[in-house]
Amino acid sequence: MSNAEAAVLPGQRPWIAERLGITGRRVDAERGQAIVRLIIVPLFGVYIVSVLAFDGLNTLGDWLAVSAVLAYIPISFLLFWHIVRRPGHFVWRRMFAMCGDYGAMTLAMAAGGMGMLPIYATLLWVTVGNGMRFGSRYLLAATGMALAAIAISTMFNAQWRAEPYVVITLVLTTLIVPGYIDSLQRALRGALDEAREASLAKSNFLAQASHDLRQPIHAISLFTACLRDAGLGREERQMVENIDRSLQSVAGLFRSLLDIATLDSGKVEPKLAPVRVGNVIGDVVHQYSEMAQWADVELRAVPCNLVVRTDPALLSTMLQNIVSNALKYAPDAPILIGCRRRKGTVSIEIHDRGPGIAEEHLDQLFDEFYQVRERGDRDIEGVGLGLSIVRRVGGLMGLDVELRSVPGSGTSVVISGLEPCREAVRPIVPAATSAPSAIAGLHVLLVEDDEDVLLATALLLRKWGCQVQVETGIPKIASEWDVMITDYDLGGRKTGADCIMAVRELVGRQIPAIIVTGHDETRVQRDLGDDSVPILAKPVRPAELRSVLTTKAVAAHQ
Incomplete structure (x- = not known):
């Protein structure tokens, strides 16, 4: 699989993939590199100007290095502006940025004697960064530019030529570090490929x-x-x-x-529309009324006329899973569902008075297939997917799901972040009574x-x-x-x-x-x-x- 085709597993955080050079969902990799440049270039300029000024700026090369570094600061801002205005994969823009980075560092290392040796750390960082963010081809190009920068700097820097072992060390480091990182990336991509295929096989099997x-x-x-x-x-x-x-x-x-x-x-793509929260809650209560009778549970909802913009089917799925869990894990205990305004948004709260959940389990309850099992507990139907589905569906709609529980007192689940709206709700045609x-x-x-x-x-x-x-x-x-x-x-x-x-x-x-x-x-x-x-x-x-x-x-x- 090529770098441009590498994919991110479901639920994987995109910024982790970007740092690893996995480009399937690398939406902000170039912007991230540009932000780093905005921070490094001014600091880089201060160091270079300070070192060269301390030596007196005696040569034309010193003045060229200072001028190039200072000129590259506004160029870095222009690059960032262009990336923000036109995001995407532009090879010319990436190569232009890389040439600018290595050109400025080459001038500094060539003009500044041994005082510019610390700039090599930035050169190695930029080389590895390009490979990690953009993939193996860019890593190869960046390594070539880094070696060229070392060669040109050595050619014009008499102090570096006087220390050949230092130069050899820089060359070997420039070859070994990126090469080792690239091998690790390839191994990681292979492992992620296998994991992705296993995940797809699992999903297909479950669906079928x-x-x-x-x-x-x-x-x-x-x-x-x-x-x-x-x-x-x-x-x-x-x-x-x-x-x-x-x-x-x-x-x-x-x-x-x-x-x-x-x-x-x-x-799954949310279809947002104006929805009366009370209608969604009422439908869920009606659907589970018979199951509540079987479990000897009083399932009750507080009337709510608030209108929010959401996907009613997905919101209903979230509530169904929460209520189903409460009926299974808190039998013989009342369940109350209601909604309230909270900091300009609307929240839905589901409370039960069941046995509660110990604190050590709370962080893992949203993991797939995790169930709270203690010795001697009665068998509970299900496989531990309910809350995982709730959090993942909530994430699709930008909603937060919080779970609070006190052993012996009950459990509360809060769905927050629903956006209130004043749009008209589509009327529901009632079914005939006869x-x-x-x-x-x-x-x-x-x-x-x-x-x-x-x-x-x-x-x-x-x-x-x-x-x-x-x-x-x-x-x-x-x-x-x-x-x-x-x-x-x-x-x-x-x-x-x-x-x-x-x-x-x-x-x-x-x-x-x-x-x-x-x-x-x-x-x-x-x-x-x-x-x-x-x-x-x-x-x-x-x-x-x-x-x-x-x-x-x-x-x-x-």
């Missing part, structure tokens, strides 16, 4: 495993919903509830795996390539009174459908987006559509390019499917 395992879980969830409405006895209904509870726990695990894989891909009558008799086109999921979904829709036409691929003959529900992956290189486009062209109208998928919703939405099509993540809760279907049914009949 999550997607594949969601299919049977999704089918089981739908079959369970059908069983619940099958007139079972009390004992059988309790068994169905227990199955459903276990399914939701497994679904939460797969959701975390998919979230972390999506974040590792680097393709759900059964809205979907009864609805003509639904169901497209799904997995037979178990197809059977379970069709069975559930028919129990709700819908008339369902099932297809394992894009239909060829039009019919009077009111709504279509399609999986995203349909086989044969066809997707749900292709299916929606083909069906709408087939029927000659914008038939309402719903996509069900086990992939990342952001990726599917980007491929679809239509915000009016809701995307439901597998495994879909039947109540969620029914709510969305009701909304589409109302739209279809308007």
